[in-house]
Amino acid sequence: MKFAVIQFPGSNCDRDMYYAAQNALGEEAELVWYEGSNLEGYDAILLPGGFSYGDYLRSGAIASTTDIVTQLKDQADKGVPILGVCNGFQVLLESGLLPGAMLTNRDLKFMCHFEQLVVQNHQTLFTSEYEQNEVISVPIAHQEGNYFCDQSTLTRLRENNQIVFTYQNNPNGSIGDIAGIINERGNVLGMMPHPERAVESRLGSDDGLKLFQSILVNWREHYVAGA
Amino acid sequence: MKLVKVHVTLKEGVLDPQGKAIQGSLSRLGYDHVQEVRVGKYLELKVEDDQHIEQQIEEMCRTLLANPVIENYEYTVEEGVTS
Numbered sequence: 001m002k003f004a005v006i007q008f009p010g011s012n013c014d015r016d017m018y019y020a021a022q023n024a025l026g027e028e029a030e031l032v033w034y035e036g037s038n039l040e041g042y043d044a045i046l047l048p049g050g051f052s053y054g055d056y057l058r059s060g061a062i063a064s065t066t067d068i069v070t071q072l073k074d075q076a077d078k079g080v081p082i083l084g085v086c087n088g089f090q091v092l093l094e095s096g097l098l099p100g101a102m103l104t105n106r107d108l109k110f111m112c113h114f115e116q117l118v119v120q121n122h123q124t125l126f127t128s129e130y131e132q133n134e135v136i137s138v139p140i141a142h143q144e145g146n147y148f149c150d151q152s153t154l155t156r157l158r159e160n161n162q163i164v165f166t167y168q169n170n171p172n173g174s175i176g177d178i179a180g181i182i183n184e185r186g187n188v189l190g191m192m193p194h195p196e197r198a199v200e201s202r203l204g205s206d207d208g209l210k211l212f213q214s215i216l217v218n219w220r221e222h223y224v225a226g227a
Numbered sequence: 228m229k230l231v232k233v234h235v236t237l238k239e240g241v242l243d244p245q246g247k248a249i250q251g252s253l254s255r256l257g258y259d260h261v262q263e264v265r266v267g268k269y270l271e272l273k274v275e276d277d278q279h280i281e282q283q284i285e286e287m288c289r290t291l292l293a294n295p296v297i298e299n300y301e302y303t304v305e306e307g308v309t310s
Contacts, residue, residue, distance in 0.1 A: 057291070057292075061294070103297065108245065146242070146244075148241060
């Protein structure tokens with residue numbers, strides 16, 4: 001399986017994401033520069049955390065206007081699995097691939113510590129290796145992670161089971177304790193916590209590894225077992 | 228040349244922790260009659276004359292300058308200084 005890890009100017013979790021796919025999961029991964037690259041031919045696309053374009057204007061706003069995000073939308077339409085973590089999630093929101101927006105954390109602080117997440121939907125291609133309602137330990141590292149959407153969007157997210165992860169103890173004020181959501185089609189996941197930083201027990205937790213394993217298992221079921 | 232002044236503000240009902248912190252500071256300075264502070268952005272754009280300028284600014288606000296999920300925007304188009 002071949003993963004693309006998109007690098008924007010200011011991405012800083014791109015190597016961690018690469019390591020998670022290439023080393024921890026043991027599949028092929030490529031770092032893909034945002035300019036002059038082609039997103040065709042990858043089995044999954046990873047948008048890493050960081051501060052693309054220095055978080056100018058709004059986190060993820062400038063990155064969402066680049067050509068690579070236009071290509072990303074095409075790949076999303078084709079059903080390619082896309083995972084956006086932290087700033088990657090913010091880019092997915094700003095580009096309209098996921099609904100809602102990010103506000104500054106309730107307490108205005110940059111927060112960097114482990115949080116307990118509840119797997120609210122384990123029937124996605126990103127979470128099938130988890131148990132329903134499993135509690136996992138994954139670090140957060142953000143200042144703009146206070147997820148917001150209007151009431152009708154929240155109702156729709158709940159009705160369609162699009163809320164994939166919630167915080168057990170909401171650290172940032174996110175509406176509905178939301179830590180991660182998926183699109184209606186089920187191939188685009190955005191989350192603020194960093195599963196790629198929790199892929200080995202020596203990192204403090206390997207609970208994030210199952211997320212990458214889920215992507216792999218689902219890819220195999222689709223393209224290998226079915227072939 | 229036109230001078231476009233854009234104000235981007237948080238929608239009503241959207242939490243503004245920064246505004247709250249500033250209000251708290253003002254209160255500590257003795258200005259405790261300030262009931263609420265909301266923080267927004269102000270942008271100035273120098274734009275070449277174009278008959279569709281209003282429509283273009285509207286589009287720029289919706290697609291990039293503001294995020295309609297959380298923000299409102301207002302703008303004025305004025306005669307700019309030609310340099």
